Amino acid sequence: MDRHELEAIAGKEDSNRKPRRLLCCTGSGCQSARSLEVKAALERGVASRGMHESVDVVGVGCLAFCGRGPLVEASPDGVIYEQVTPEGADAIVGELAGEAEASFPRSREDHPFYKGQFRIVRERGGRIDPERVEEAISFGGYLALEHALHGMTPSEVVHEITKSGLRGRGGAGYPTGLKWGTVAKMPATPKYVICNGDEGDPGAFMDRSVMEDDPHRVLEGMTIAGYAVGASQGFIYVRAEYPLAVARLRKAIQQATRLGLLGGGILGSHLDFKIDVRIGAGAFVCGEETALIQSVEGKRGNPIPRPPYPAESGLWGKPTLINNVETFANVAPILHRGASWFAGIGSQYSKGTKVFSLTGKVANSGLIEVPMGTSLRYIVEEMGGGSPNGRVKAVQTGGPSGGCIPADKLDVPVDYDSLTRLGSIMGSGGMIVMDDETNMVEVARFFMEFCMSESCGKCVPCRAGTVQMHGLLDRIARKRGTRADLDRLTQLCHMTRETSLCGLGQTAPNPVLSTLRYFMGEYEALLQTPEAIVPHVAATEALDARGVPGQGE
Amino acid sequence: MATATATKPDKGDPRLKMLDAAIRKSQSRQDALIEVLHKAQDLFGYLDVSVLRHVARSLKLPPSRVYGVATFYHLFMLKPQGQHACVICMGTACYVKGADRLLEEAETVAGCKAGQTTRDGKVSLLTARCIGACGIAPAVVYDQATAGKQLAQDVTARIQEWLENGSA
Numbered sequence: 001m002d003r004h005e006l007e008a009i010a011g012k013e014d015s016n017r018k019p020r021r022l023l024c025c026t027g028s029g030c031q032s033a034r035s036l037e038v039k040a041a042l043e044r045g046v047a048s049r050g051m052h053e054s055v056d057v058v059g060v061g062c063l064a065f066c067g068r069g070p071l072v073e074a075s076p077d078g079v080i081y082e083q084v085t086p087e088g089a090d091a092i093v094g095e096l097a098g099e100a101e102a103s104f105p106r107s108r109e110d111h112p113f114y115k116g117q118f119r120i121v122r123e124r125g126g127r128i129d130p131e132r133v134e135e136a137i138s139f140g141g142y143l144a145l146e147h148a149l150h151g152m153t154p155s156e157v158v159h160e161i162t163k164s165g166l167r168g169r170g171g172a173g174y175p176t177g178l179k180w181g182t183v184a185k186m187p188a189t190p191k192y193v194i195c196n197g198d199e200g201d202p203g204a205f206m207d208r209s210v211m212e213d214d215p216h217r218v219l220e221g222m223t224i225a226g227y228a229v230g231a232s233q234g235f236i237y238v239r240a241e242y243p244l245a246v247a248r249l250r251k252a253i254q255q256a257t258r259l260g261l262l263g264g265g266i267l268g269s270h271l272d273f274k275i276d277v278r279i280g281a282g283a284f285v286c287g288e289e290t291a292l293i294q295s296v297e298g299k300r301g302n303p304i305p306r307p308p309y310p311a312e313s314g315l316w317g318k319p320t321l322i323n324n325v326e327t328f329a330n331v332a333p334i335l336h337r338g339a340s341w342f343a344g345i346g347s348q349y350s351k352g353t354k355v356f357s358l359t360g361k362v363a364n365s366g367l368i369e370v371p372m373g374t375s376l377r378y379i380v381e382e383m384g385g386g387s388p389n390g391r392v393k394a395v396q397t398g399g400p401s402g403g404c405i406p407a408d409k410l411d412v413p414v415d416y417d418s419l420t421r422l423g424s425i426m427g428s429g430g431m432i433v434m435d436d437e438t439n440m441v442e443v444a445r446f447f448m449e450f451c452m453s454e455s456c457g458k459c460v461p462c463r464a465g466t467v468q469m470h471g472l473l474d475r476i477a478r479k480r481g482t483r484a485d486l487d488r489l490t491q492l493c494h495m496t497r498e499t500s501l502c503g504l505g506q507t508a509p510n511p512v513l514s515t516l517r518y519f520m521g522e523y524e525a526l527l528q529t530p531e532a533i534v535p536h537v538a539a540t541e542a543l544d545a546r547g548v549p550g551q552g553e
Numbered sequence: 554m555a556t557a558t559a560t561k562p563d564k565g566d567p568r569l570k571m572l573d574a575a576i577r578k579s580q581s582r583q584d585a586l587i588e589v590l591h592k593a594q595d596l597f598g599y600l601d602v603s604v605l606r607h608v609a610r611s612l613k614l615p616p617s618r619v620y621g622v623a624t625f626y627h628l629f630m631l632k633p634q635g636q637h638a639c640v641i642c643m644g645t646a647c648y649v650k651g652a653d654r655l656l657e658e659a660e661t662v663a664g665c666k667a668g669q670t671t672r673d674g675k676v677s678l679l680t681a682r683c684i685g686a687c688g689i690a691p692a693v694v695y696d697q698a699t700a701g702k703q704l705a706q707d708v709t710a711r712i713q714e715w716l717e718n719g720s721a
Contacts, residue, residue, distance in 0.1 A: 029688045032699040066688020202644035202683035240591065240628055241684050281587055281626030284682060298586035299618075300625040359646035359687040366688045396645065430687075432645045446648055450682070456625075 001260035002268045003146050006137055009259075013138035018056040020096060022046075023073040023126065027062030027212060028244055035070035037086040042072065045093030055096060061213020063126040065113050067365035073126070078108040113364045116383050118345070120353050121329045122369050125213035130248055133255035136216040142261050144332035145220050148227060149269040152335075157228040158184055161331065163339035165351035170196060170287075170324035171398065171427040172503075173350070173416040179321065182311040183229040186319035191231040193222050194315065194322040196292055197238040197245070200284040201399030202450065204430030206355040207325035209367055211238065211245035214329070215252035219275060221328030223262065224335065226273040229321050234275040235296050240282060249277050284400075284454035288502045289314075289322045291456065302458045303502035324428065326355060347373030350415035360396075360432035361387040370414070377410035380433055387435040394434045394518070398427025400447045400454075401507035403514025404440065423514040425507070440519040441526055444512045445473040451508035462505025465496035469512065479526050486523060490516065562604060568596040569607065576611045583612050586622055590629055599630040627682075635670040635677035637715045639663075639708070640694040644683030647691040655691055656680065658705040662712045676715050 024039040042057045063071040068082040072092055081092055095101055108114040119125075128135040136142075148157050162177025183191060195218060199207040211218060222234045238246050253275055256262040264272045283301045285291045291301040293315050314320025330352060334342045346352050350372035356379070359365045363385030370379065380386065380395060394404040403424030405412065412418050416426050434443065452466040472489045475481045493509035493516075500506045516523065562569050575592040579585035589612065593604050600623050609619040623629045641647075641656050656667060663671050663678050670677040686692040689701025695711055 028699060029686055029701060032686065032689065032692075032701050066686075069689070199685065200682070202648075203646045203687050204683070205685035205687050208685045241681065279588065279591060281591065282628035282682070283626050295587065296584070298582075298584035298622070300621050357646075357687050359690060360649045365646075365690075399645065430645065432649060432687075434649055438649055443649075446645070454682075 003150070006142060006146060006267075009134050010138040013134050017138075018054055020055045020077075021075040022055060022057045022092065022096075023060045023063065023075055024057060025061075025063040025069060025071040025073075025126065026059040027066070027069075027209060029062070029066035030069035030071060031244075033070045034086060035084075038070045038072065038084050038089045041086040041089035042093060045090040049093060049097050051093070051097060055093070058129050059131075060127060061125045061130045062209040062367060064117075064122070064209075064367040065364065066367065067359075067363075074105075075127070079105045080108060080111060080114070081105050112385060113366065113368070113383050116374070116378065117369050118353050118371050119369050120333050120342075120345075121210060121217075121326055121355055122213070122367070123333065124217065125209060128214065130213050130215060131251055133216060133252065133259060133261075136214065140336065141216045141332075142220055142267075144335040145224055145227075145261070146267050148224050148335055149267050149271060154184060154228045154230065157224060157335065160335060160339045161228070164334045164342040165339075165346075165349075166327065166330055166334060166342065167350065167416060168324060169326035169330070169354065169428070171401065171425060173426060176323065176327055179311060179323070180225065180228055182309075183231075183319050183321040186312060188319055189230070190233065190318055191229055192315045192318060192320045193226050193229065193231045193234040194292070194296065194310075194320055195222055195234065195236040195325055195328055196287065196289065196322055197236055197242075197325045198280050198287045198292060199239060199242075199325070199428060200287040200454075201401070201428050201430045203357065203359055203396070203432045204399060204428050205357045206367060206429045208242050208245055210325050210329050210355070211242070212248055215245075215249045216256065217329045217332060218249070218325055219252055219256055219262065221331035222275060223266065223271075223273050224331050225321055225323070225328065227271050229319075231321065232272045232274065234273060235278050235315070236275060237278045237280060237286075237292055237296055239280040239286075246277060246279060253277070283456075284450070285456045285502070285504050288504060291502065292322070293320065300456070302456050303504075305501060326429070346371050347413060347415045349417055354414065354426070354429060356414075356429045356431045358384050358431050358433070361389070361392070361435040361438070362433040363388055372415045373413040375410070376405065376412050376414055379414065379431070380410060384433065387433055389435055389437070391436045392433060393436045393438060394440065396424075396432040396434060396443070396511075397430065398425035398510070399430050400450045401425060401503065401510055402427045402430075403510050404434070404443065404518065405514075406518040409518075423510070423517055425510070439477075440515045440522045441473065441477050444515045445470065445477050447511040448473050448508065451504065455504060455508075459499075459501035459505065461496050461499040462501065462508065465492055465500070465505065466508055468492055469496065469509065473512065476523060476526050480528065481526065482528055486516075486527065562597060562601070562607075571596055572604075572607070573611065576608075581612055583614055586612060586614065586619065587626070590619075590623060594629060599633050601631075633670070633674070636675050637696055638677045638679060638694075639712055639715075640679045640681050640684075641667070641708070642684045642686065642690075642692045642694070643680045644685075644687060644690070646687035647683075650690045652691045655693065655703060655705055655708050659708050659712060662709045663716070671716065673716070676712055678712075 072081040072084045158180045166176040167173040286295045286301040291303040295301040310320040355369045448470040452470045455462045457463045609616040667680045693703045
């Protein structure tokens, strides 16, 4: 396989492509709303009108607007049909044939949910059949890899990634180029590349869609990384809750290996690189890199202290590059179009785009990809259409490690540093809109319950701290808390944050701290009133008077 | 879960042979433990202690290590599961859209708590951390088929049907 053969595959695909394509979403969300039946109905409609010469029905990855699925897009017209039923699918084909218009199609350009999107990571998502490598190739797949292998040295690749300003999309935002450079410099061999597809944050499904919609994009990024750092084995760790992503990745690996895009002597170069899929088994802590490495080794996902960082001593004690799915998905476009193109998108210290899953109490829910620095207000009110009852109260970002941003701070530009200043984090990209029906103390308790049961139990601050914080939150939510409980809660938050071993414990207090910061009134309203406390104190004193020790708090 | 019959294996059980084949395919590598346990659970419906012992012997791992891994990860079941499984997603998006009320209803109808199986062994009621179907929240997985935008009556209807009609 070389460049000419890649181009030949692309050319053949292009010439066989029918002028019109009906793209039917086969993402997990639409599949659960019978999109496979819709696809079959579209195929029948095309066949019955004898249009198979001019129209192709293609099952594609997520068309993003999950809340209004099943979705069908007429390409190249850029017209989106929402909530298509198997019965209504025929009318769409009829419209293409010049019959009566199907109901309420909207073009991408004037669709509030689509028009603000800027697609780099999801460039091909929803446009190609994810189960055919030839489609990926005809839309530019593996060209960046070819360019890197034949036109750049490994250190030039690292330099290009550094220059692009790409930062880790898993949440912490560590500069990707710096990480690659560190692993590349390590003398020990073998080295490993790991893709973190353990998208554990509840309310986030961006990585799932990237893996399901365009698996070759991830494989290409990992292979380029393998070349840059000098690794010949990659692992992609996917949570078991994503069976479709696992199946598609496995198929993609098989197809890429068959074409010589993975394996020995990739694209006629000296690079040998293999990728294996590893499946999780349901443990949030495995999103933490050292815990994930333990899990790849087939062990309990207990994190280990850093340093040494995985870049120095990771999988089986060897230098390991570990990046998130979306980070790897950004690599090919950067090499293909150049670091300066990428660095021109986004804000000063956060370059490129970010994919978010916009969900919760919002009119338009689904996946969005926007340039870094886009205001939260634009995302929630314009693209998301606000909340159905018109009273957005807060937006939660960053999952159990993040915080709640109140409605009066919605003008914040969404980038790593601005969100951190507000006491939240970018996180992996979950964005959950809450309205005035949501009780913030209950939200804090919800996240603490999550962290409490997901704590691996290795270090005391996290294991015991989350239990105690949950107990206090529960007492306050049940209107049995006092001012002293609130003080103790705050104190415990800081203690757990400062002393926990890994990111899970260090960030577990964030949802509490951010709700305390912006919604203190809701906590205070639930506290016991002085009158309510008096009988309690009196009872304790009465017990003391009888010689029974007070229970204290 | 609904496909496998949850019974203890005995010697000569064909499922043990299939498990052994999967272990051989992974070249008996100790780091394949999680994959092997997934396979075992697919075959037997849950991980019985005898199966865990068998896996430990085959991979030459101490039983404590195998048991430790099986109990660490939420998806591994150490008890037999019901014929049907109702998994209610408790992710944040589902939570703000009322997943806690769905769970309450489901617990009432099934007469058991989340994580338990009804007495007649027909339905297991489970919760998930997040199944990534946030765009169609609240989501429930009935026997591995995801359903979106669920209402309390949808959940109760399905569970009642399972309880009344017996096996699939």
